[in-house]
Amino acid sequence: MKNITLSADETLIERARTEAARRGTSLNQLIRDYLEELAGYRGPTAELDRLRELSERSGGRRRDWQFNRDELHERS
Secondary structure, three states: OOOOOOOOOHHHHHHHHHHHHHOOOOHHHHHHHHHHHHOOOOOHHHHHHHHHHHHHHOOOOOOOOOOOHHHHHOOO
């Protein structure tokens, strides 16, 4: 693994660290994940992890949406 040095505004770094902590990860890992996504290297496991994270954040479903069988079968 290769190390890189980034320069960024102090406030930006602190806000990013706060967000990383909220997600239960480190700023370093958050940046690595972003670089992998940017480079198009997101394997199936990473995609599943991302879906789980999004699902947990939203409680598993949107609070304002409810399944509607009629809408499911509605034709355009």
